[in-house]
Amino acid sequence: MKQAEAREKNKDKQNDAKEERLTIGPAIDIQAGEPKLYFSRRYALAQRTTNAESLPDGGFLSHTYWAWFAKQKGLRVNEATVRVTIFPIHRGTVVIQNMRITNLSCKPTRYTGTAVIPPAFGDSGGEALPTAVAFDLTEPSPRPWKNQGWDPDEDAYKLSGNAFAKAIYLDGGEDFDARAFDLSFFTKNKDCEFGVEVNVTTRPPGGASQ
Numbered sequence: 001m002k003q004a005e006a007r008e009k010n011k012d013k014q015n016d017a018k019e020e021r022l023t024i025g026p027a028i029d030i031q032a033g034e035p036k037l038y039f040s041r042r043y044a045l046a047q048r049t050t051n052a053e054s055l056p057d058g059g060f061l062s063h064t065y066w067a068w069f070a071k072q073k074g075l076r077v078n079e080a081t082v083r084v085t086i087f088p089i090h091r092g093t094v095v096i097q098n099m100r101i102t103n104l105s106c107k108p109t110r111y112t113g114t115a116v117i118p119p120a121f122g123d124s125g126g127e128a129l130p131t132a133v134a135f136d137l138t139e140p141s142p143r144p145w146k147n148q149g150w151d152p153d154e155d156a157y158k159l160s161g162n163a164f165a166k167a168i169y170l171d172g173g174e175d176f177d178a179r180a181f182d183l184s185f186f187t188k189n190k191d192c193e194f195g196v197e198v199n200v201t202t203r204p205p206g207g208a209s210q
Helices: 002-023 063-071
Strands: 028-033 043-045 078-088 093-108 114-116 131-136 145-151 156-162 168-171 179-188 190-203
Touching: 028 190, 078 093, 078 168, 093 179, 131 156, 179 190
Parallel strands: 131 179
Antiparallel strands: 028 078, 043 114, 078 179, 093 168, 093 190, 131 145, 145 156
8 A cells, every 4th residue: 555655646746757757857958979971070189290191090980089189189270060959848839039158268289290181081971961061260250151061162161141140939838849969169279168158938838938
């Protein structure tokens, strides 16, 4: 009898915690990782070298290659991309309105050794591409640009327009939507540290915006 009562109390606690998660607390969850796309990444080494044979075997997309660069404290230069996936939590609709750079701090790069430029690759072709957003950290107030991809004629990425000119709507709750973003950051000849803030509002079922 007591065991049954304990199970019921535990079940009630779990249901209460689930309901609390769906109604109060953070409106979204964010997970970050590497893009599952193949593209050229430019790296710098702190030491100056012209010995191409020192690079590991296995190709520029191999785990050996990335592990070697990490051991050599290789640093991405000019640009870096991270994929973030936003999951709405609250019941109703979550509206992603904007992203902005926070706590930006840049200084002249300490890497003046060797630049390694792998050959360009196409995308993996295995999944639909996420929303591509780019920040030029050399701007006085970096804004979220639409990243329209690599322009071989200009040898640069093509940035055009506000990536959040139209708000993005996601349905939350138990059966939620999700949206992936590839966020690219361009620094040119600076070393930069910063954060990214996501501005969202929620619309409960039958309720007003919060």
